[in-house]
Amino acid sequence: MEPVIQMNNICKTFKVLNRKTGIKGAVQNLFSRDYKEIKAVDDISLTINAGEMVGYLGPNGAGKSTTIKVMTGILEPTSGNILVNGRVPYKNRSVNAQDIGVVFGQRSQLWWALPVIESFRILKEVYAIPDDVYKKNMQMFSDLVNVENLYNKPVREMSLGQRTLCDILSSFLHNPGIVFLDEPTIGLDVSMKSKIRYLISELNKEKGTTIILTTHDMGDVDALAKRIIIIDQGKMIYDDNIAHLKTFFGAYRTIKITLPNEQFDGADEEKKAKFIADITSQIIAKNEKARNIHVSLDESELSILVPEAEVPLIEVLSTSQEILPVKDVQIAEISTESIIRKIYEGNESKSKLLSSEVKEKAE
């Protein structure tokens, strides 16, 4: 596999004014030379190979967009070196542009007032796409998603989903080696999301295009990315495949036990807390390895979060049914979403996170 993007120790700092508030502060701001430096990207090194589909994740303001802008040549990194398709992107912006496609989910590159087919024709000229390549791609697009009936519709009259679909297609029109998709499914309904995921994965397969996908939708990640990169506060905190993610941060599963309904009718918080503490200590007493389980109670459903690296789930389950009146049992996997959330919220205390995780699951 040959690398198409190579970043070594990339840093990007922005100078921003230390703004003061109020009228006096606003006047002072006009003359202020008091800048502070913000590290948007802090020492990131990565290699992305041809044909890979990479999910690029991070909380809002983590530096994702900045990294994308460095890769596309819009921004010049403060330090470090970067090669995209063997070129330095910010030095050869125009040449680099011929080989990449970009979709910003919140902005359209299509001509607002014109039928979408006109935008495709313009892009054909902009990228100097030969006729046969253009025809072949248009044919492929209509085979993948049924879009011909949209071609004569002005972009401004399209729904967000139709527009996004066309935006994604238009970014593949010139056979770019790399396509950057920045939140492509933002604001779309479930069926459109799945259509777009299908389209992206097919384009990646058929054309062997490298795809860098930033998103906040874990559905996108689960459906598309094999490898994920997570950054937070400008620093890379994870770069590996998605299957590894679950074991890397500890494999957790939750046992949900439905108790007989009448058990907690009219019970107050204090009584419930006592019950939880009681159950926890009973399980630990029977099985020493289960000391890190976390129990919570919601109506008549008891959730036990089990760290599987320490204790097999099945052991906890059998212990619980010895001491509890079990009506029904369910076992829930921890989702990618909750793992990512745990990573984002990393510095908060573990137990608090886990309990919130369980609560959300119950909802």
Added chain:
Amino acid sequence: MNSTKRELPFRRYLAFSRASFLETLTFRASLLLSLGGSLIYTAVVCFLWKSIFNSAGTEIVNGMTYPMTLAYVAIAGAVTSSMTIYLVWDIGRDIQSGTIALWFVKPLDYFTMNLFNSVSVIVFSFFINVVPVFILVEILVGWQIPFGINILWFVLSVFLGVIINFCLDFMVGTICLHTQSIWGINIMKEVVVSVLSGVTVPLAFFPDALRQVMMFLPFQAIFNTPLTLMITPNPSTELLIRSFSIQIFWIIVLVIAAKSFFKVSSRVITINGG
């Protein structure tokens, strides 16, 4: 993708001229309103200058007759309205909303792209606005404005004026990269251009000293040069050469200035962030 393939220079930019032309055609109502505005403006300046000439009591004021003045002012108005394409706002909006990033990731030069984008709209709008106004003026003054080779010089010179105006607009728009705000600076530019270019009052009516200074500025090359060529029945070769060479001189200077200013300024985003 084979980017080294031989292609016509500017071919990829012609697509933009075509697109913006098509976009203009989409908004029919706006075209008619713009023409209506030009015709009303003509009627207003017709009465205004008629009363000025009446109160002056002579046929010729500052070397200009009433028909010449009316033609100058009314057509200046029509040319202005066809040149008003809100380029500064467009660039400002591109910058403020960050849409400019979409242009930076395309194999295009932003200046050239905008130029081709604008020119087709202006040429089209020129025919929509200026031709009817010209006919109206001729009717009002009883066909006293010569209709011959002077029209060709006028059209040619307007075209050069369009490019000069484009460069100025582009530079003002670029300022937005530094200030993130465009309102005040654009209002100021519009006032300066409309006064110093001769749109509001023909340059012949300015005091001598001031006119001398204005002749050294690029603004008069936008409107005053083509309009003077239009109302002059038999322009001397010397006047033609001087007019066109001044315009071409300003085009060269301003294209270089606008492109380098944008290049320097776009480093602001590449360095300070967008």
